[in-house]
Amino acid sequence: xxxxxxxxxxxxxxxxxxxxxxxxxxxxxxxxxxxxxxxxxxxxxxxxxxxxxxxxxxxxxxxxxxxxxxxxxxxxxxxxxxxxxxxxxxxxxxxxxxxxxxxxxxxxxxxxx
Amino acid sequence: xxxxxxxxxxxxxxxxxxxxxxxxxxxxxxxxxxxxxxxxxxxxxxxxxxxxxxxxxxxxxxxxxxxxxxxxxxxxxxxxxxxxxxxxxxxxxxxxxxxxxxxxxxxxxxxx
Numbered sequence: 545x546x547x548x549x550x551x552x553x554x555x556x557x558x559x560x561x562x563x564x565x566x567x568x569x570x571x572x573x574x575x576x577x578x579x580x581x582x583x584x585x586x587x588x589x590x591x592x593x594x595x596x597x598x599x600x601x602x603x604x605x606x607x608x609x610x611x612x613x614x615x616x617x618x619x620x621x622x623x624x625x626x627x628x629x630x631x632x633x634x635x636x637x638x639x640x641x642x643x644x645x646x647x648x649x650x651x652x653x654x655x656x657x
Numbered sequence: 658x659x660x661x662x663x664x665x666x667x668x669x670x671x672x673x674x675x676x677x678x679x680x681x682x683x684x685x686x687x688x689x690x691x692x693x694x695x696x697x698x699x700x701x702x703x704x705x706x707x708x709x710x711x712x713x714x715x716x717x718x719x720x721x722x723x724x725x726x727x728x729x730x731x732x733x734x735x736x737x738x739x740x741x742x743x744x745x746x747x748x749x750x751x752x753x754x755x756x757x758x759x760x761x762x763x764x765x766x767x768x769x
Contacts (some may be wrong), residue, residue: 634701
């Protein structure tokens, strides 16, 4: 079964600073990869998904970007963080016969101050 | 555009009793539905799912019911245990589509 690694677990960044969150997947190949954000008291909002290396689809226009440099690596970035970027960021994957079930990493709590 | 709604932000139940969590959706194209459980500071974990060709799916203490005509699904937990205390998310997607929509979650508290 797949394992999803996310780091860091917690991050405090000043407004205007850059961001790089990394997600790697083990135990599967050619997964679909996803970045979600959960704002305080709200549900999960899909930010980006990728069906393959270099293929990124954006769901919500914002100052975040995503990249997939390797099959099992998904990176969430920003050049300048905003206060509104604070939240809980989750990486997820799905594939194969269980393609309809997404499995999540432990998440990164980002606080922009 | 909130296509999946969980109208109860919280639910409190006594240990041993039934917990019923509800979810409504608006997009009739959704044909696969999932429930996830989330503890604080952790990612959601998959709990149970149901395809639109069924109206019930059971796994141990957990049963999901789907009413397509009402665009409504529910998760029943019987008997409820204190360890079930968590936030439960309902999710829906179009089969094999990459876009999965989540509800806002319901915080379940099971009291000993």
